[in-house]
Amino acid sequence: MTDARTSTPADAAAEPDPNRWKALSVCLTAGFMTLLDVSIVNVALPSIADQLDASASALQWVVSGYALTFGLVLVSAGRLGDARGRRTLFIAGVVVFTLASLAAGLAQSAAWLVAARLAQGVGGGIINPQVSGLIQQLFQGAERGRAFGRLGTTIGVSTAIGPVLGGVILAVVGADHGWRWVFLVNLPVGVLAILLSLRYIAPRRDKEPARDLDPVGAVLLGAGVVGVLWPLVSEQWEPLDAGLLVAGLLVLAAFVVWERRLDARGRTPMVRLSLFRVPGYATGALLALAYFSGFTGIFFVLTLYLQDGLGYTPLQAGLAITPFALGSAVTAAIGGRAVSTRGRAVVVTGLVLVIAGLLLAEVLLGVADGRSTTGWWTAAPLLLAGLGSGLVISPNQTLALEHVPVAEAGAAGGVLQTGQRLGSAVGIAVVGALYFAGSASGDGTAGITHGLLATVALLGVALAIGVVDLVRRRRPGTDDVRGPGAAPRAPQP
Structure with a gap:
């Protein structure tokens, strides 16, 4: 019998790794840490400005610099993980992220903190494509859907709970030093992830030669x-x-x-363009881009409105949007299981629920009209939207990657997540501009109304993509209607 700890990906495909669920837990813990840092820092910005005398431009780079370098390395890191071993790249990413978190927590100036955040983004961008690649490598059939369900829970909860956790840290430690612990809290998590990954994630023995890598493609894509x-x-x-x-x-x-x-020429490119002819991949990537453009904007405008418009503390604002995270956590695992039999219908149902919840929230925000109890008014609609979101992210990722060859899983996951980062940036730019335009006259309710309607419009694009794909899959003679448990169909040349 082949030892699972030294098996190649091909061996792992024939005989499931007995440590695969433990390995998944390690990967998701590190992934949660990197995605949490997208939003947890937002509530600490006022403290950072006071303690480091940071300018508005520096604060902007604390937030956006992380997103920039995160998206910069995703595909290159995914391709390198495919070629040289996903465990190696995963551990390297965790080491970079953990050391950068230490540097951020010890920052003595705004420039120091910005540099540390850029390095954090690089670490996060290295880690995340290895997570999706390892899921492809370690799991098959319905198990893969359940694994992606856990990944979806991680994405949804980490994004929504960031402001809550940041608010708790600031409340417990205090504003003077609390912002440092927003970063330093990553240290024990990072060290534990490194130790457990060495134990539970099997190393790759067969590595592609260096000549098969694509440095020119990496530079072009990064630029x-x-x-x-x-x-x-x-x-x-x-x-x-x-x-x-x-x-x-x-x-x-x-x-x-x-x-x-x-x-x-017969060489190995960073991204094989035939990947976009793999059944379900191009549609899933496009839907993810559209969904994240609206999904990320939800928390951005709600946090702004609750704090700037209604005077909520960072902790109160975080707690007000917690129902979304709870709803997403409940249904992400369910969606991961259901997608193996229901396919794209799960994603379409989730999108309908998200849009319905946001439209109801928009109506109730108008009824509440700036009352201090607004957070209670929006709790049920946000819970509904969160329940829908859990049925979108992980099932869509499962459908997008179900037929992707394991050897290209890292690069495919990197491309998919790059689209998500681009979508998030587009969404915040568009939704934020409409929010500030609406609230320019001092009417915060008008701003949040414009912002939420913009997110609904962006999510409507994702819904249209999902419906078109659902109809196509249900046509007679279309074999893509099968769930992820079915045998993959080879891409057309």
């Missing part, structure tokens, strides 16, 4: 992603940002041409 993301995470739009956006799109086009030529 293109930065060119597109930079203007989106900038607080104020300037003519230079427009030029960067155009340049970024042109570089991404050059990346596509380069990858196509490399593949035609």
Whole structure:
């Protein structure tokens, strides 16, 4: 019998790794840590400004710099994990993230903190594609859906609970030093993840030769992603940002041409473009981009409205949006199981619930009209929206990756998550602009109304994509209607 701790991916596919669920728990713990840092820092910004005398620009980079470097390395890290071993890259990412968290917690200046956040983003971008790649590698059939269900719970809860946990830390430690513990809390988690990954995640023995890597593709893709993301995470739009956006799109086009030529020559590109002909992948990636553009904007505008418009403390604002996280946690695991038999219908149902919950929240916000009890008014609608969200993220990821070859799982997951990061940046830019435009006259209710309706419109795009795919899958003779437990269909050349 092959030892599971030294098995190759092919062996693992034939004989499931007995440590796979423990390995998944380790991966999700590290993934939770990196995704939590997307939102937990927001409530600490006023304290950071006071203690480090940070300018508005520096505070912006504390938030957006993390997102920028996170998205920058996703695909390259995923491809490198496919080639050189996902455990190796996972551990490297956790080490980078943990050391960067230590540096952030010890920061003595705003510039120091910004540099640490950039490094944190790199670590997070290395970790996350290894998580989806390891799920592809370790699980098959209905088990894979359940594993992605746990990943969906992790994504939903980490995003929504960040402001709550940040508020609790600031309340317990105090504003003067609480912001440091927002970062330092990652240290024990990171150390534990490194130790447990060495025990439970099997190393890869067969590694691709270095000549099969694609450094030119990595540079082109990285430059293109930065060119597109930079203007989106900038607080104020300037003519230079427009030029960067155009340049970024042109570089991404050059990346596509380069990858196509490399593949035609028989070399190994960073991303095989045939990946987008794998059943379900392109649709899942597009739906994820649209969904995250609306999903991320929900917490952004609600947190702003509750604190700036109604005077809620960071902890109160975090608690007010907790129902969304609770709802998502409940249904993410259910969706992960149901997608194996119900397919795209699970995602469409979830999108309908999210949109219905947000529309109801918008109505009740108007009825509450700025009362201090607004958080109670929106609890039930946000719970409904959270229940829907749990049926979207993990089932869609399962459907997108179900037919992707394990050897390309890291790169495929990196592309998928890059789309999510781009969607998040677009959503915050669009929704935030509409919120500030609506509240410019001092009417916070008008701002939150504009912001929520914008998120509903973005989520409506995701719903349209899901409905079209659902109809296509249900056509007679279409074999994609089968769930993830079915045997994969090879991509067409």
